Amino acid sequence: MAPLDRSADDSMKAYSETSKAIAGIQSQRIIDYLLELQAIPSPTAYTDSIVHHICAWLTKRGIDYELTRRGAIRANMSGKVSSPDRAVVAHLDTLGAQVTALKDNGRLAVRPIGTWAARFAEGARVTVYTDAGPRRGTILPLKASGHAFNEEIETQESSWSNLEIRVDERVVTQKDLIGRAFNVGDIVSIDPNPEVTKSGFISSRHLDDKAGVAAMMVAMDSLLEADASLPVDCHFLFTISEETGSGASAVLHGDVAELLAIDNATVAPGQNSAEYGVTIAMGDMMGPFDYHLTHGLIDLARRYGIDHQRDVFKHYRCDAASAVEAGNDIRTALIAFGLDGSHGWERVHVDSLVALSRLIAIYTLAPPMVARDKVDLGPIEGFPTVQE
Numbered sequence: 301m302a303p304l305d306r307s308a309d310d311s312m313k314a315y316s317e318t319s320k321a322i323a324g325i326q327s328q329r330i331i332d333y334l335l336e337l338q339a340i341p342s343p344t345a346y347t348d349s350i351v352h353h354i355c356a357w358l359t360k361r362g363i364d365y366e367l368t369r370r371g372a373i374r375a376n377m378s379g380k381v382s383s384p385d386r387a388v389v390a391h392l393d394t395l396g397a398q399v400t401a402l403k404d405n406g407r408l409a410v411r412p413i414g415t416w417a418a419r420f421a422e423g424a425r426v427t428v429y430t431d432a433g434p435r436r437g438t439i440l441p442l443k444a445s446g447h448a449f450n451e452e453i454e455t456q457e458s459s460w461s462n463l464e465i466r467v468d469e470r471v472v473t474q475k476d477l478i479g480r481a482f483n484v485g486d487i488v489s490i491d492p493n494p495e496v497t498k499s500g501f502i503s504s505r506h507l508d509d510k511a512g513v514a515a516m517m518v519a520m521d522s523l524l525e526a527d528a529s530l531p532v533d534c535h536f537l538f539t540i541s542e543e544t545g546s547g548a549s550a551v552l553h554g555d556v557a558e559l560l561a562i563d564n565a566t567v568a569p570g571q572n573s574a575e576y577g578v579t580i581a582m583g584d585m586m587g588p589f590d591y592h593l594t595h596g597l598i599d600l601a602r603r604y605g606i607d608h609q610r611d612v613f614k615h616y617r618c619d620a621a622s623a624v625e626a627g628n629d630i631r632t633a634l635i636a637f638g639l640d641g642s643h644g645w646e647r648v649h650v651d652s653l654v655a656l657s658r659l660i661a662i663y664t665l666a667p668p669m670v671a672r673d674k675v676d677l678g679p680i681e682g683f684p685t686v687q688e
Contacts, residue, residue, distance in 0.1 A: 318665045321526040322604065322658040325518055327650040330657060331496055333514035338504060341427060341489035343396020343413050347371055347540040350392045354538050357517065361524060372551040373538040377523065377664075379530035384557035384674050387535040388660060389619045390513045391542035391563070394506040395643060397421070397439070397488035399428065399465070402478065406471035407464040410439065410488060414543035419458045420644035424505075425491040426465060432481035437467040439490075500650045507646040511637055512562040513538065515653045519660035534664045542619050552623055557673035558593055558631045560663060561620040562656070564646075565636035566613055575638035577607030578655040584613040586621045590631035592684055596669040597633055600662050606655050629676065631669065635659055 342350040351371040358365045358375050365375040379385070395416045401409035408428065412421070424439045442462050443449040456462055465488065469480050494504035502511070520536060522528075537551050542563075552559070565571075565579035573579040580597050583589055601608040620632035637652040668674075670684050 317526065317528055318604065318662055321522045321528050321661045321665060324522040324525050325654060325657045325661065327500070327654050329521070330514050330518050330653045331502065331650060333517050334502065334507075334511055334653075335494060335496075337392075337510040337513060338492045338494045338506060341396075342392055342394055342506075342540075343487060343489050344393040344541050344543045345413065346396070346429060346487045346489065347393050351538075351540065354392065354513075361521070363520070363524075368551055371540050374551050375520075375536040375538070377520070377530060377534050377536065379532040379534060381532045383533075383555050384668065384676075385533035385535060385555055386558040386560070386664070386668070387537050387552065387556045388516060388560045388562060388664065389537035389539060389551075389623075390516045390561075391509045391539045391619060392513060393540050393543050394490075394508070394510070395543055396490060397426070397465075399482065399484055399486040399488065401484060402474045402482055403464065404474050406473050406476050407466055408437070408477070408482065408486075410463060410465055411460055413487070414643075416643040417458070418460045418463055421460070421463055421490070422458070425493075427489045427491075428465065428467065428482065429487045429489070430481040431483060435467055435469060435480065435482070437465045439463055440466050501647055502650060503645065503647045505644075505646060507639060507648050508564045508642055509542065509562070511639075511648050511653055512564065512656070515637065515657040516562055516660055519657045519664070522657070522661050523664060528661075528665055530664055531667045537619075539619055542622075545617075546622050552626070552628055552630070556628070556630055558669060559620055559623055559628075559633075560593070560597075560660075561618045561632065561634040562660065563618045563634060563636050564639035564642055564648075565611060566616065566642055567638045567640040571613075572609055572611040573636070573638050574607060574609040574652065574655075575640065576649050576651045576655075577609060577638070578652065578659050579609055579611050579636045579638060581634035581636060582610050582612050584616045584618065584621070584634065586617050586624075589620070589633045591686055592669050593631040593633040596666070597635060597659065597663060600666055601659055604658070604662050606659050606662070607651075608655070608659070631673070 565573035
């Protein structure tokens with residue numbers, strides 16, 4: 301069986317509608333949205349401000365949405381058929397840090413929020429969110445001055461236990477820190493410092509996954525502006541805890557048959573990710589993604605001329621993993637923008653984000669990948685077979 305039921309999608313009307321939608325996806329709007337998102341700190345556990353931003357954006361466009369208790373967002377765009385429906389998910393939360401001790405020297409010990417190497421934290425400008433408001437500072441190695449420590453600054457181990465925050469306050473003791481309302485457990489956001497070059501590259505922290513969110517937002521814009529008719533209901537999910545593992549587990553509901561995750565593709569030696577196109581992931585550290593959904597996406601990319609490559613990510617998980625682990629009987633897939641230096645000083649090319657946004661829009665306008673998915677538990681009739 302082919303991965304797609306093509307009876308509707310192959311019609312000239314459907315092709316024309318899809319082409320109109322993807323034609324409206326332009327690079328500058330993606331960049332504009334991305335820079336707006338980057339200006340809002342959102343380390344995991346400190347995402348309220350960016351949730352308000354996305355909800356205001358949805359309200360302005362008349363898109364219905366719902367929130368979980370903690371702020372994960374489910375935006376709803378209606379289709380011709382309400383069940384079974386599909387979902388597209390990207391995460392709003394980013395890496396960050398958390399204060400673990402107020403030190404006797406007037407500095408702060410920290411640990412990472414999410415998984416990222418200490419070597420990429422050294423020198424970062426940060427904001428510490430205290431009970432009395434935000435305070436600025438810098439993450440530094442314990443031995444930060446060559447004039448004081450000579451070659452020891454080169455030989456000390458790169459680890460979070462060897463880092464501290466030098467706060468920009470007149471503090472020299474632990475008592476001074478307490479007097480300025482610093483506390484163990486304070487959340488720390490890391491400045492993104494985005495830069496957009498004339499050659500189309502965007503260098504910044506936290507492109508994972510704000511670049512994916514921006515691409516998804518522009519895809520939603522294109523669907524509205526083209527007055528496109530979705531074949532089935534589509535829920536656009538914005539999650540708030542992917543970097544710490546819980547991801548899409550709480551914001552799904554049982555009627556979703558297909559979940560498409562939007563995240564970064566690892567551009568690095570030994571990988572096959574597309575730096576200037578979209579990467580369709582065939583598997584990650586949790587195992588293979590759904591055969592029919594991934595191959596259906598490959599088919600869509602081919603038919604609409606989207607530059608794409610396939611890859612498998614060995615040290616990587618995304619929102620889809622938490623959805624399956626929560627017990628959802630759901631087909632999952634991952635499409636991604638090419639990201640160099642992930643979880644460090646990251647870089648993406650805008651062409652990759654445009655390709656990603658277009659494939660998101662194309663996917664939402666395609667019929668369900670497997671027609672039988674309208675039956676959650678039933679007989680063998682209609683169950684797909686792999687191509688042999």
